[in-house]
Amino acid sequence: MSLIVKQEGVYQAAFRLLQQRTAGNNAAWFARLRESAMDRFEQLGFPSIKEEEWKYTNVAPISKVNFEPVVGSDKSEATLTADEVTRLGYVEAQASQLVFRNGVLHSDLGSLTGLPTGVVAIDLAKAIADEKYGELIREHLARSADYNANAFTALNTALSSSGAFVLIPKGISLESPLHFHFISDPVEPSAAAFPRVLIIGEENSRATIIESHASISEATYFTNAVVEIVLKDGARLEHYKIQRESADAFHIATTSADLGSNSRYNATTINFGAQLSRHDIAVKMANEGAECWVDGLYVVGGAQHTDTHSVIDHQQPHCTSHQLYKGILDGKSRAVFNGKIFVRHGAQKTDAMQTNKNLLLSNEARVDTKPQLEILADDVKCAHGAAVGQIGEDELFYLETRGIHHNLAKNLLTYGFAEEVIAKIKVDSIKAQLDEAVLNRINARLEA
Amino acid sequence: MLEIRNLHASVDGNPILKGIDLTINRGEIHAIMGPNGSGKSTLAKVLAGHPSYEVTKGQVLYEGKNLLEMAPDERAREGIFMAFQYPIEVPGVSNAQFLRLAYNEKRKHLGEEELDPLEFKDLLKERAKVVEMDASFMTRSVNEGFSGGEKKRNEILQMAVLEPRLAILDETDSGLDIDALRIVAGGVNLLHNSENAVVLVTHYQRLLNYIVPDYVHVLAGGRIAREGGKELALELEEKGYDWITSSVAASGIGASRVT
Numbered sequence: 001m002s003l004i005v006k007q008e009g010v011y012q013a014a015f016r017l018l019q020q021r022t023a024g025n026n027a028a029w030f031a032r033l034r035e036s037a038m039d040r041f042e043q044l045g046f047p048s049i050k051e052e053e054w055k056y057t058n059v060a061p062i063s064k065v066n067f068e069p070v071v072g073s074d075k076s077e078a079t080l081t082a083d084e085v086t087r088l089g090y091v092e093a094q095a096s097q098l099v100f101r102n103g104v105l106h107s108d109l110g111s112l113t114g115l116p117t118g119v120v121a122i123d124l125a126k127a128i129a130d131e132k133y134g135e136l137i138r139e140h141l142a143r144s145a146d147y148n149a150n151a152f153t154a155l156n157t158a159l160s161s162s163g164a165f166v167l168i169p170k171g172i173s174l175e176s177p178l179h180f181h182f183i184s185d186p187v188e189p190s191a192a193a194f195p196r197v198l199i200i201g202e203e204n205s206r207a208t209i210i211e212s213h214a215s216i217s218e219a220t221y222f223t224n225a226v227v228e229i230v231l232k233d234g235a236r237l238e239h240y241k242i243q244r245e246s247a248d249a250f251h252i253a254t255t256s257a258d259l260g261s262n263s264r265y266n267a268t269t270i271n272f273g274a275q276l277s278r279h280d281i282a283v284k285m286a287n288e289g290a291e292c293w294v295d296g297l298y299v300v301g302g303a304q305h306t307d308t309h310s311v312i313d314h315q316q317p318h319c320t321s322h323q324l325y326k327g328i329l330d331g332k333s334r335a336v337f338n339g340k341i342f343v344r345h346g347a348q349k350t351d352a353m354q355t356n357k358n359l360l361l362s363n364e365a366r367v368d369t370k371p372q373l374e375i376l377a378d379d380v381k382c383a384h385g386a387a388v389g390q391i392g393e394d395e396l397f398y399l400e401t402r403g404i405h406h407n408l409a410k411n412l413l414t415y416g417f418a419e420e421v422i423a424k425i426k427v428d429s430i431k432a433q434l435d436e437a438v439l440n441r442i443n444a445r446l447e448a
Numbered sequence: 449m450l451e452i453r454n455l456h457a458s459v460d461g462n463p464i465l466k467g468i469d470l471t472i473n474r475g476e477i478h479a480i481m482g483p484n485g486s487g488k489s490t491l492a493k494v495l496a497g498h499p500s501y502e503v504t505k506g507q508v509l510y511e512g513k514n515l516l517e518m519a520p521d522e523r524a525r526e527g528i529f530m531a532f533q534y535p536i537e538v539p540g541v542s543n544a545q546f547l548r549l550a551y552n553e554k555r556k557h558l559g560e561e562e563l564d565p566l567e568f569k570d571l572l573k574e575r576a577k578v579v580e581m582d583a584s585f586m587t588r589s590v591n592e593g594f595s596g597g598e599k600k601r602n603e604i605l606q607m608a609v610l611e612p613r614l615a616i617l618d619e620t621d622s623g624l625d626i627d628a629l630r631i632v633a634g635g636v637n638l639l640h641n642s643e644n645a646v647v648l649v650t651h652y653q654r655l656l657n658y659i660v661p662d663y664v665h666v667l668a669g670g671r672i673a674r675e676g677g678k679e680l681a682l683e684l685e686e687k688g689y690d691w692i693t694s695s696v697a698a699s700g701i702g703a704s705r706v707t
Contacts, residue, residue: 393499398536401496402550402606403524403557412541412549416589419540 011041011192014069015158021072022125022161029138030128037147037157044151056336056368057278057307062250067192067222070102072125072161080185080216085109088214090429093179096121100182103193103223104162114176120167121178124196127165137165141198144228145256150280152252156194156226163196166209168235173206177240177427180209182225184246186217197227201235201263208238208427213253213273215246225253231263233287238266240430244437245273247302255281259290259319268425271298271306272437278307285312285319285347294323297421299438301330301361309338312354314347314377323354326421328414328438329365336368343375343382350377354384359391359417361410415439449474449511449645450495450614456505457494463504464490466670472614475642479656479681480649482667483689488649489533491667492618495647496530497523510614524550525557529612531603533619538590543602544572546590547609554610575608579635597628604635615639616647621655633658653685668693 015038019031046063047054080101089097095114098121099106105123112121120133127133128141147154164180182195201207213223223245231237237257245251251274257265271277283292298306312321327335337356358367371384391413399409418438425431450472457465464487472478482488494501495508497520508515515523538546544565551571552562563571572586579601591599600620607615617636621629636659640646648659656664656678664680665672666689673692674680684692 395536395538397496397498397520398532399538400520401524401528401530401532402546402610403521403553404550405521405553406519408549409521412538412546416538416540419589423540 010066011069011155011159012038014071018071018159018161025129027128027134027138033142034158037142037154040147041151041154041158044154047151053309053338056334057276057305059252059276059278061276062222062252065190065220065222067190068188069159069192069194070104070161070188071159071194072104079187080109080183082109084216085181085183088183088212088216089181090177090179090210090212090427090433092427092429093177093210096174096176097179097181098164100162100180100193100195101185102188102191102221103160103182103195103225105164110181115178116172116174118169118172119174120165122165124163124165124198125161133165133167136167136200137198140200140228140230142228144230144258144282144284145226145254150254152224153226153254156196156224156254160194160196160226164198166197166199168199168201168205168207170202171204172202174208177208177210177238180211180227182211182213182223184213184215184217184219184221184223184249186219190220192222192224195223195225197225199227199229199237201229201231201237203232203260204234205232206236208240210240210242210427210430212242212244213251214244215249215273218246218248220248220250221246222250223252227253227255229255229257229265231257231259231265233260234262235260236264238426239268240425240427241267241269241279242430242433243269243271243273243277243279245277247273247275249274251277253277253279255279256284257282257292258284258286259292261287262289263287264291266293267295268421269296269308270434271296271300271308274306275303276305278309280309282311283313283321284315285321286315288316289318290316291320292322294321295421295424296325297327297418297434298325298335299328299418300333300335302333303331304333306334307336307338311340311342312352314341314343314350314352317346317348317350319347320351321353324421325356326418327356327358327367328361328418329358329367330361332362332364334366334368337386338370338372339384340372340374341382341384343373343377343380345376347377348379350380350382352380352382356386357417358388359414360388361391361414411439450515451509452506453508454506455491455494455503455508457490457501457503459490459501464501464670465494467506468667468670468672470665470672472645472647474613474645476663477640477646477648477659477661479661479664480647480667481651481653481664481681481684482673483693484651486667487670488667489618492530492616492647492649495616496520496528521553524610525554527613529607529610529615531600531607531615531617531620533622535591535599535603537592537594539592541590542587543590544569544586547572547606550606551609572609576605578608578638579604580631581605596623597625600624600628600632601635604632604639608635608639611639611644613644614647615644616649618649619651620648621650621652629655629658653681656681666692
């Protein structure tokens with residue numbers, strides 16, 4: 001117990017420091033928002049496995065580490081170089097990337113020359129202080145991602161000192177993907193990073209974003225990220241979230257999207273890294289005719305633990321949602337998938353489909369999967385399903401009879417399982433990275 | 449090439465093969481026929497090394513070596529090929545990638561240099577003619593979304609690429625329309641030569657109109673009930689399997705099938 005008290009003290013101390021540092025600089029509403037979020041975090045504390053939403057994911061290890069919250073301080077001796085940024089980046093987004101070191105935006109490490117005129121991509125704190133955007137941000141920040149319900153969202157809302165505000169104006173299309181490039185740098189040992197992103201896609205805008213989380217060391221650190229997305233009528237957004245944190249890292253992330261009429265949001269979430277990762281993704285279909293694809297792939301081994309909680313909320317008629325999550329588990333790893341689909345009163349002609357499939361490569365891996373449907377409208381089309389399986393003997397045998405070694409055969413079939421998700425990715429370098437990562441992980445090679 | 453002696457095999461503890469003796473020499477085509485449940489597909493799977501089938505007695509020599517000690521992939525690299533009745537789909541792996549992988553595994557095994565993608569493409573283009581398959585099949589995932597006939601043609605394409613010494617075709621004719629049957633059989637005939645052997649496992653005589661066997665073996669109750677030349681298949685077509693099974697029962701062989 002004393003440990004937890006001490007740990008909460010760390011976050012409180014960071015909060016006080018942040019308050020002092022920003023005193024007088026911030027808009028009053030933002031200062032109040034932070035205070036209120038900190039209060040909420042103190043009330044909630046870190047979630048325990050007694051809570052239904054956290055039943056299978058024990059975050060006690062996070063509360064036991066003495067993390068040092070990074071609240072805007074900047075160390076000059078940082079080891080992150082431009083070469084590392086390039087190595088961890090995506091060629092399509094070389095001229096449109098925002099680079100964050102331990103959650104803090106470093107404009108000098110990125111480039112935005114590839115963005116069309118009119119597109120805003122700036123530090124969130126600066127944007128809040130800017131009278132052009134202050135009111136707009138006030139209208140949307142912390143509206144979609146509710147800090148009252150989630151302690152980690154509360155902590156991020158209270159402690160986030162940096163992040164990004166992106167505004168894609170009406171009718172503008174981004175040619176290249178915009179990359180939110182989060183890199184952990186061991187210059188701050190045991191760093192706890194709280195990046196925050198708010199994206200507003202105005203009417204009929206089009207964009208692809210990549211949100212990647214990686215590290216240049218194998219250190220233990222804690223990422224607590226929140227990304228909020230607001231799509232106005234007819235806007236389209238493709239969102240790739242690639243989590244490949246270090247093997248000892250903790251990764252807690254929230255993605256929250258509000259969809260306007262006839263807007264379209266496609267999310268693909270890839271989880272490879274971290275000893276413990278949790279992703280909460282919520283899509284609110286609050287206007288007619290919205291459509292979303294919420295796909296994911298988690299590939300874990302060893303003692304890794306990965307948890308996905310999704311909520312697709314059909315509030316209005318004629319909305320469509322599709323969800324395909326696939327998991328590959330080896331070693332003693334564990335995965336949790338909890339997918340809720342709500343179809344509210346009056347959300348007629350809803351079309352909702354959800355699938356979670358898992359492939360266990362070892363007898364010690366474990367999956368807890370729970371698709372949930374709650375339907376309050378009567379004219380809807382909904383389907384959901386979950387499956388957990390192993391590689392079939394007949395499939396292996398088939399490949400072996402072609403002279404392919406047992407392990408390679410197993411790897412090819414594993415790759416084949418993941419491919420359904422990978423094949424839909426439209427950014428070539430992400431696809432290539434995943435091909436390589438999945439095949440490397442399973443130690444295969446493939447050329448044609 | 450292949451010598452099967454008093455082969456007994458079980459699946460899940462149930463004996464299926466109860467003493468098979470069979471010798472296959474290079475250059476020969478053998479047809480293994482028999483009613484459903486007679487053990488003919490089991491024989492094919494045992495020869496290819498399926499892990500669910502347990503050999504309880506007997507031996508199999510392939511080119512003088514103990515076949516039963518070899519893993520399925522090793523058998524394949526040594527030149528044994530089985531065309532499946534129900535080929536498996538491998539999503540995400542293109543036919544060309546897959547074939548090159550298998551081809552190079554064999555080359556490596558034989559101490560030969562691997563072919564790079566370009567070299568292999570030429571070879572593949574050549575071999576694909578055997579089963580009249582066009583280039584679009586090469587970029588598609590292995591068997592994924594293939595029709596029944598396309599899957600069977602793809603099996604023969606694999607055979608054409610891997611050039612086995614012993615090819616076992618398990619019910620390759622099942623589910624084929626007459627055009628696909630003609631293409632598949634034509635491919636097998638093209639690939640057959642004096643250095644290799646083909647074993648056709650089939651329920652029907654129809655396939656044997658296109659691929660003419662040197663020997664026909666009829667299985668009943670896990671044993672070879674009758675052997676002969678190609679005319680035996682015609683006789684079966686006329687008289688049906690009851691003719692064999694009843695005469696087997698009368699002579700006391702395969703009595704376990706009669707209650």
